[in-house]
Amino acid sequence: MNLQKAEIQILDLDAQAVDGSKLPRKFSVQFNPTEYTLTKGAQIAEIAIPGLDTPLLQFVAGQNEKLSLDLFFDSTDKGGMGAGAISVEEETNKFYQLVKIQHKTHAPPRLRFLWGTGLNFECIVESITRKFTLFNPHGIPLRATLSVTFREYKTLERQVKELNLQSADHTKRHVVVQGETLSSIAAREYGDPRQWRTIADKNFAALSDLRRLPAGLELSLPATEVRSRRPEGSVP
Numbered sequence: 001m002n003l004q005k006a007e008i009q010i011l012d013l014d015a016q017a018v019d020g021s022k023l024p025r026k027f028s029v030q031f032n033p034t035e036y037t038l039t040k041g042a043q044i045a046e047i048a049i050p051g052l053d054t055p056l057l058q059f060v061a062g063q064n065e066k067l068s069l070d071l072f073f074d075s076t077d078k079g080g081m082g083a084g085a086i087s088v089e090e091e092t093n094k095f096y097q098l099v100k101i102q103h104k105t106h107a108p109p110r111l112r113f114l115w116g117t118g119l120n121f122e123c124i125v126e127s128i129t130r131k132f133t134l135f136n137p138h139g140i141p142l143r144a145t146l147s148v149t150f151r152e153y154k155t156l157e158r159q160v161k162e163l164n165l166q167s168a169d170h171t172k173r174h175v176v177v178q179g180e181t182l183s184s185i186a187a188r189e190y191g192d193p194r195q196w197r198t199i200a201d202k203n204f205a206a207l208s209d210l211r212r213l214p215a216g217l218e219l220s221l222p223a224t225e226v227r228s229r230r231p232e233g234s235v236p
Protein backbone atom coordinates (compact mmCIF):
# COMPACT_ATOMS: atom_id res chain seq x y z
CA MET A 1 0.00 0.00 0.00
CA ASN A 2 1.40 3.38 -1.07
CA LEU A 3 1.65 6.07 1.60
CA GLN A 4 -0.53 9.03 0.66
CA LYS A 5 1.31 12.24 1.39
CA ALA A 6 -0.29 15.48 2.49
CA GLU A 7 -0.46 18.04 -0.31
CA ILE A 8 -0.70 21.80 -0.59
CA GLN A 9 -2.53 23.28 -3.56
CA ILE A 10 -2.12 26.95 -4.47
CA LEU A 11 -5.51 28.34 -5.52
CA ASP A 12 -4.28 31.72 -6.80
CA LEU A 13 -3.21 30.84 -10.33
CA ASP A 14 -0.76 33.74 -10.72
CA ALA A 15 0.90 33.40 -7.30
CA GLN A 16 4.60 34.30 -7.44
CA ALA A 17 7.69 33.67 -5.37
CA VAL A 18 9.73 36.55 -3.99
CA ASP A 19 12.09 36.41 -7.00
CA GLY A 20 9.13 36.80 -9.38
CA SER A 21 9.02 33.18 -10.52
CA LYS A 22 5.68 31.41 -10.61
CA LEU A 23 4.88 29.18 -7.65
CA PRO A 24 3.97 25.56 -8.46
CA ARG A 25 0.26 24.74 -8.48
CA LYS A 26 0.80 22.05 -5.85
CA PHE A 27 3.50 20.19 -3.95
CA SER A 28 3.65 17.42 -1.37
CA VAL A 29 5.21 17.44 2.06
CA GLN A 30 8.38 15.39 2.49
CA PHE A 31 7.06 13.53 5.54
CA ASN A 32 3.48 13.45 6.77
CA PRO A 33 2.89 15.22 10.10
CA THR A 34 2.52 12.99 13.14
CA GLU A 35 -0.45 15.05 14.37
CA TYR A 36 -2.39 18.20 13.67
CA THR A 37 -4.66 20.51 15.68
CA LEU A 38 -7.87 22.24 14.62
CA THR A 39 -9.01 25.26 16.65
CA LYS A 40 -12.32 27.16 16.37
CA GLY A 41 -13.62 30.00 18.55
CA ALA A 42 -16.34 32.61 18.88
CA GLN A 43 -16.11 36.31 19.67
CA ILE A 44 -18.29 37.09 22.69
CA ALA A 45 -18.97 40.60 24.05
CA GLU A 46 -19.89 41.32 27.66
CA ILE A 47 -22.75 43.79 28.16
CA ALA A 48 -22.84 45.29 31.64
CA ILE A 49 -26.29 46.25 32.98
CA PRO A 50 -26.48 48.14 36.29
CA GLY A 51 -27.90 46.00 39.06
CA LEU A 52 -27.16 42.60 37.54
CA ASP A 53 -24.70 40.18 39.16
CA THR A 54 -23.02 39.21 35.88
CA PRO A 55 -22.91 40.87 32.47
CA LEU A 56 -25.00 39.57 29.61
CA LEU A 57 -23.14 37.70 26.90
CA GLN A 58 -23.67 38.80 23.31
CA PHE A 59 -22.46 36.67 20.41
CA VAL A 60 -20.64 38.98 18.00
CA ALA A 61 -19.17 36.72 15.33
CA GLY A 62 -17.49 33.42 14.73
CA GLN A 63 -13.72 33.21 14.33
CA ASN A 64 -11.74 31.52 11.59
CA GLU A 65 -10.82 27.91 12.21
CA LYS A 66 -7.08 27.30 12.50
CA LEU A 67 -5.05 24.27 11.47
CA SER A 68 -1.68 23.87 13.23
CA LEU A 69 0.94 21.22 12.49
CA ASP A 70 4.67 20.51 12.28
CA LEU A 71 6.38 19.46 9.04
CA PHE A 72 9.72 17.65 9.10
CA PHE A 73 12.40 17.94 6.37
CA ASP A 74 15.68 16.10 5.85
CA SER A 75 18.22 16.37 3.01
CA THR A 76 20.89 13.96 4.31
CA ASP A 77 19.76 11.29 1.82
CA LYS A 78 20.55 13.56 -1.15
CA GLY A 79 24.07 14.82 -0.58
CA GLY A 80 25.24 13.29 2.66
CA MET A 81 27.08 15.20 5.37
CA GLY A 82 30.18 16.22 3.40
CA ALA A 83 31.07 19.14 1.16
CA GLY A 84 28.46 18.05 -1.39
CA ALA A 85 25.61 18.28 1.11
CA ILE A 86 22.37 19.82 -0.11
CA SER A 87 20.75 22.42 2.12
CA VAL A 88 17.34 21.47 3.49
CA GLU A 89 16.28 25.03 2.71
CA GLU A 90 15.66 23.95 -0.88
CA GLU A 91 12.58 22.17 0.47
CA THR A 92 11.59 24.50 3.31
CA ASN A 93 11.76 27.63 1.14
CA LYS A 94 8.84 26.36 -0.97
CA PHE A 95 6.65 26.42 2.11
CA TYR A 96 8.11 29.65 3.48
CA GLN A 97 7.03 31.45 0.29
CA LEU A 98 3.40 30.78 1.18
CA VAL A 99 3.36 33.40 3.93
CA LYS A 100 4.78 36.09 1.66
CA ILE A 101 2.55 38.90 0.39
CA GLN A 102 1.65 38.72 -3.30
CA HIS A 103 2.27 41.73 -5.56
CA LYS A 104 -1.20 41.71 -7.11
CA THR A 105 -3.45 40.75 -4.19
CA HIS A 106 -1.38 42.36 -1.40
CA ALA A 107 -2.02 39.24 0.68
CA PRO A 108 -0.60 35.72 1.01
CA PRO A 109 -1.90 33.25 -1.61
CA ARG A 110 -5.03 31.20 -0.98
CA LEU A 111 -4.30 27.50 -0.42
CA ARG A 112 -5.92 24.14 0.09
CA PHE A 113 -4.29 21.64 2.47
CA LEU A 114 -5.24 18.06 1.56
CA TRP A 115 -4.46 14.83 3.32
CA GLY A 116 -6.34 11.71 2.28
CA THR A 117 -10.10 11.88 2.75
CA GLY A 118 -9.97 13.35 6.26
CA LEU A 119 -8.53 16.83 5.70
CA ASN A 120 -9.57 19.34 3.05
CA PHE A 121 -8.81 22.81 4.41
CA GLU A 122 -9.06 26.00 2.32
CA CYS A 123 -6.88 28.59 3.96
CA ILE A 124 -4.03 31.08 3.99
CA VAL A 125 -0.83 30.71 5.98
CA GLU A 126 -0.94 32.74 9.18
CA SER A 127 2.54 31.93 10.45
CA ILE A 128 5.55 29.71 9.79
CA THR A 129 8.42 29.05 12.22
CA ARG A 130 11.52 27.34 10.84
CA LYS A 131 13.76 25.40 13.24
CA PHE A 132 17.00 23.89 11.87
CA THR A 133 18.24 20.92 13.89
CA LEU A 134 21.19 19.36 12.01
CA PHE A 135 24.16 20.91 10.17
CA ASN A 136 27.17 19.50 8.35
CA PRO A 137 30.72 20.63 9.26
CA HIS A 138 30.41 23.49 6.73
CA GLY A 139 27.31 24.90 8.42
CA ILE A 140 24.82 23.75 5.79
CA PRO A 141 21.43 23.00 7.41
CA LEU A 142 20.34 19.42 6.73
CA ARG A 143 17.25 18.95 8.90
CA ALA A 144 14.45 21.31 9.77
CA THR A 145 11.03 21.44 11.37
CA LEU A 146 8.41 23.92 10.18
CA SER A 147 5.66 24.83 12.64
CA VAL A 148 2.82 26.08 10.44
CA THR A 149 -0.52 27.65 11.28
CA PHE A 150 -3.14 27.84 8.53
CA ARG A 151 -6.16 30.14 8.93
CA GLU A 152 -9.46 29.14 7.33
CA TYR A 153 -10.50 31.17 4.29
CA LYS A 154 -14.14 31.53 3.19
CA THR A 155 -15.73 34.07 0.89
CA LEU A 156 -18.80 36.02 2.01
CA GLU A 157 -20.99 34.26 -0.56
CA ARG A 158 -19.90 30.83 0.64
CA GLN A 159 -20.52 31.67 4.30
CA VAL A 160 -24.01 33.03 3.64
CA LYS A 161 -24.89 29.92 1.66
CA GLU A 162 -23.52 27.50 4.27
CA LEU A 163 -25.07 29.23 7.28
CA ASN A 164 -28.53 29.61 5.73
CA LEU A 165 -29.48 31.94 8.58
CA GLN A 166 -33.21 32.36 9.17
CA SER A 167 -34.84 34.98 11.38
CA ALA A 168 -38.33 35.46 12.72
CA ASP A 169 -40.14 38.15 10.73
CA HIS A 170 -42.79 39.36 13.08
CA THR A 171 -43.42 42.17 15.55
CA LYS A 172 -43.88 41.32 19.22
CA ARG A 173 -45.99 43.11 21.85
CA HIS A 174 -44.74 43.77 25.36
CA VAL A 175 -46.62 45.14 28.40
CA VAL A 176 -44.39 47.20 30.67
CA VAL A 177 -44.14 46.15 34.33
CA GLN A 178 -43.11 48.42 37.18
CA GLY A 179 -39.40 49.34 37.13
CA GLU A 180 -38.68 48.35 33.53
CA THR A 181 -36.70 50.63 31.23
CA LEU A 182 -36.21 50.65 27.50
CA SER A 183 -32.64 49.37 27.94
CA SER A 184 -33.67 46.48 30.21
CA ILE A 185 -36.38 45.44 27.75
CA ALA A 186 -33.91 45.65 24.85
CA ALA A 187 -31.38 43.57 26.78
CA ARG A 188 -33.90 40.82 27.48
CA GLU A 189 -35.59 40.74 24.08
CA TYR A 190 -32.62 41.45 21.79
CA GLY A 191 -29.62 40.58 23.95
CA ASP A 192 -28.35 44.16 23.60
CA PRO A 193 -29.42 47.10 25.80
CA ARG A 194 -28.21 49.50 23.12
CA GLN A 195 -31.23 48.51 21.03
CA TRP A 196 -33.38 50.77 23.24
CA ARG A 197 -33.45 53.34 20.41
CA THR A 198 -35.07 50.80 18.07
CA ILE A 199 -37.94 50.35 20.55
CA ALA A 200 -38.19 54.10 21.14
CA ASP A 201 -38.42 54.84 17.42
CA LYS A 202 -41.14 52.23 16.96
CA ASN A 203 -43.22 53.58 19.85
CA PHE A 204 -42.45 57.28 19.52
CA ALA A 205 -46.07 58.42 19.73
CA ALA A 206 -46.76 56.49 22.94
CA LEU A 207 -43.65 57.55 24.87
CA SER A 208 -43.85 60.85 26.72
CA ASP A 209 -40.75 60.15 28.87
CA LEU A 210 -38.03 57.80 27.63
CA ARG A 211 -36.62 57.29 31.13
CA ARG A 212 -39.88 56.54 32.96
CA LEU A 213 -42.17 53.90 31.50
CA PRO A 214 -45.62 53.65 33.09
CA ALA A 215 -46.63 50.15 34.14
CA GLY A 216 -49.22 48.68 31.78
CA LEU A 217 -47.93 50.52 28.71
CA GLU A 218 -48.02 48.24 25.68
CA LEU A 219 -44.95 48.49 23.47
CA SER A 220 -44.38 47.20 19.96
CA LEU A 221 -41.05 45.38 19.52
CA PRO A 222 -39.79 45.49 15.90
CA ALA A 223 -39.07 42.37 13.87
CA THR A 224 -35.61 40.79 13.71
CA GLU A 225 -34.55 42.52 10.50
CA VAL A 226 -35.23 45.93 12.04
CA ARG A 227 -33.83 45.30 15.50
CA SER A 228 -30.54 43.92 14.19
CA ARG A 229 -29.26 47.46 13.63
CA ARG A 230 -26.93 48.97 16.22
CA PRO A 231 -28.39 52.27 17.49
CA GLU A 232 -26.21 55.00 18.85
CA GLY A 233 -26.66 57.25 21.86
CA SER A 234 -26.75 56.88 25.62
CA VAL A 235 -28.99 54.26 27.22
CA PRO A 236 -32.03 55.81 28.99
